[in-house]
Amino acid sequence: MKARILVVDDEERMAAAIARALRRAGHACATFGSGEAALEALERDGADAIVTDRKMPGVDGLELLRRVRASHPELPVILVTAHADVPSAVAAMRDGAFDYVAKPFDNEELRAIVARALELRRLDRENRWLRQEVATKYDLDDVVAESPKSREALDLVRRVAPTRSPVLIQGDSGTGKELIARLLHFHSDRVGRPFVAVNCKAFAPGVLESELFGHEKGAFTGASATRVGCFERASGGTLFLDEIGEVTTDFQAKLLRVLQENEVQRVGGTEPRAIDVRIVAATNRDLPAEIEAGRFREDLFFRLNVIPVLLAPLRERRDDILPIAERLLARACHDAGRAVVLSDDAREALAAHDWPGNVRELENAIERAVVLARGEAIEPEDLLIAAGASRRTGGEADGVDASRGTLQECLDRATAERIRAALEASGGAKAAAAVELGVDRTTLYRLMKRLGVNES
DSSP states (O other): OOOEEEEEOSSHHHHHHHHHHHHTTTOEEEEESSHHHHHHHHHHHOOSEEEEESOOSSSOHHHHHHHHHHHOTTSOEEEEEEGGGHHHHHHHHHTTOOEEEEESOOHHHHHHHHHHHHHHHHHHHHHHHHHHHHHHHTOGGGSOOOSHHHHHHHHHHHHHTTSOOOEEEEEOTTSOHHHHHHHHHHTSTTTTSOEEEEEGGGSOHHHHHHHHHEEOTTSSTTOOSOEEOHHHHTTTSEEEEETGGGSOHHHHHHHHHHHHHTEEOOBTOOSOEEOOOEEEEEESSOHHHHHHTTSSOHHHHHHHTTEEEEEOOGGGOGGGHHHHHHHHHHHHHHHHTOOOEEOHHHHHHHHHOOOTTHHHHHHHHHHHHHHHOSSSEEOHHHHTHHHHHHHHTTOOBTTBOOSSSOHHHHHHHHHHHHHHHHHHHTTTOHHHHHHHHTSOHHHHHHHHHHHTOOOO
16 A cells, blocks of 8 residues: 655645655656645645645745644654755654655655654554454453452552563463463563473474574584574563473473573573563473472472462352353354354353363354354353263264263264254355354354365
């Protein structure tokens, strides 16, 4: 999309020359012979930047600058001035002008100044948008915390976030450890710097060392270029080490040295590099028991466990189940393009379930229920919770084999069977099947792809 630039000069030929130079850079320009006309156009059609002459009758460049700063403070204004007026142009920059160009101007210089102004405006917009997103998505007051244990954890986050102390988050899988890590980052003074997350379990020990510490070109076979590691990429920000309990004891020793010395040495490198990173680690393992078994270093544990945050499973904070379910339901309805509510029986079923998979399992159950619900209300059978319970006792539900697989796998099979039945009833017409299932086609396609349901 072309940037819209207002060119203001009472000399028509000069305005045309400026506009011509900027159009060659791909911008859309509108020329005006007075400040009053430019202000009217700004209010009517908006703009991305203004290039204005310093001296004009009526509303001159400085008055135009003042009015624009009052109504559109984020809009860059560039002054075009004669050499004799350069001091006044510099003074105008102190009053908010972005820059100035002295006559006779160089076209390349003009285009470079305008390009810089537009880039800074883009970055300012992006920064404001990101801050708004952060304020919305990571607002501590908006996090579901009805149970005493959840409120206690969030209160700890509020107190700890502004510090740089290492934090160790412990809790079962699916309890929201990464969310807590992000809350710690976005409510600290490091919010403008990177948040880098690494799942330590996803990498082999040798690969993990390169991923975290980086490597030099030629350090090993396949190292065709220098790679900056996560510690360096997170400079000034937060490094989230998820599944820290899965790393080997050999790697633990290397990690401990980095944390002690606050410097990292790339694989194949010879020079240590200073780092400034806040460490947040997470695990679902009982690290004291791992230490007792000789699988985790006690000194590394104490280095990481300066501030411990313990996240209770859903079965121990049942007051959170229904509020979280309602939040997940709103999101799932938006994604699926339909509106359903939880029936009273469904709410009772949700509250009574133990949720061994915690929030992740609850999210899957809600997504399936939105897909499978036959009417405007979700019933217990749409959640497939009772079916899952009967399978754990060796029974069968809805004709799905219950003798093997995890609960997640059983639920996936049940959903896939329901989709196949709808496709068979519609003669393979996916649009009709989507109507039968009560979802839009996009949701149906996504589920078919994820569950491996044949589209033919």
